[in-house]
Amino acid sequence: MSATYGTTFASLRAGAGTVWTDYSEHTFVEGLRTGTLPRASFVHYLIQDYVFLVHFSRAWSLGVVKSETLEEMKVCAGTVDALVNHEMALHVKTCAAEGITEDQLFGATEAFENLAYTRYVMDAGLQGDFLDLMAALAPCVFGYGEIGTRLFRTMATDTPYRDWIDTYAGAEYQEVCTTVGAMLDAAVTRRLGAAPQDSPRWDALQKRFTTATALEVGFWDMGLRGT
Numbered sequence: 001m002s003a004t005y006g007t008t009f010a011s012l013r014a015g016a017g018t019v020w021t022d023y024s025e026h027t028f029v030e031g032l033r034t035g036t037l038p039r040a041s042f043v044h045y046l047i048q049d050y051v052f053l054v055h056f057s058r059a060w061s062l063g064v065v066k067s068e069t070l071e072e073m074k075v076c077a078g079t080v081d082a083l084v085n086h087e088m089a090l091h092v093k094t095c096a097a098e099g100i101t102e103d104q105l106f107g108a109t110e111a112f113e114n115l116a117y118t119r120y121v122m123d124a125g126l127q128g129d130f131l132d133l134m135a136a137l138a139p140c141v142f143g144y145g146e147i148g149t150r151l152f153r154t155m156a157t158d159t160p161y162r163d164w165i166d167t168y169a170g171a172e173y174q175e176v177c178t179t180v181g182a183m184l185d186a187a188v189t190r191r192l193g194a195a196p197q198d199s200p201r202w203d204a205l206q207k208r209f210t211t212a213t214a215l216e217v218g219f220w221d222m223g224l225r226g227t
């Protein structure tokens with residue numbers, strides 16, 4: 001499954017070891033799949049995730065700044081557009097049904113796990129180059145792609161979280177993952193050559209990816225906790 005998102009992701013995913021499955025098979029994810037996740041946890045997660053996406057849009061915008069090719073720029077700019085003008089709409093729609101307005105979402109107080117993750121990613125990009133930023137962004141993009149695909153195949157037919165699963169399993173989002181995966185492979189080859197794992201930079205990139213994956217685990221934990 002991960003192979004369809006490119007070889008860089010496949011290597012980083014393998015390098016993250018069990019942290020990857022702690023993320024992609026988290027109890028929160030299992031609750032979405034079976035439908036047993038408490039509604040309050042889901043709504044709490046969505047409110048936090050809205051704020052998360054605001055900051056991820058800023059991080060992808062930094063990707064435009066750090067791009068070295070037009071293709072990199074197009075993918076980053078396209079992701080900012082998709083996030084700000086489309087993906088956040090799922091959050092707005094679901095929260096509106098709970099009586100929560102978009103202004104309230106935008107002004108929500110961030111949980112520490114949320115703050116830690118988004119600012120870690122931003123700092124990776126500010127301190128490093130395009131690859132440092134992409135290594136920190138990658139678990140989010142491909143992880144949700146992988147989770148969406150698996151949940152779509154195995155979900156309980158009556159799970160109330162079908163909209164969420166459909167969003168990430170859908171062709172539109174899967175296409176985003178494929179495009180970002182191809183862009184990432186090209187970006188890595190351009191900067192590190194054909195054997196990137198032999199590069200002195202690889203360990204640092206793997207560390208960024210694994211840390212961002214662990215921060216995804218923390219984000220699910222925060223969602224489950226519901227506070």
Ligand SMILES: Cc1ncc(C[n+]2csc(CCO)c2C)c(N)n1
Binds near residue numbers: 052079083087144216
């Ligand atoms: C905690 C958390 N992690 C990942 C995603 C998924 N996601 C975040 S930005 C984006 C678009 C491409 O980068 C996608 C799919 C999320 N919503 N919340």
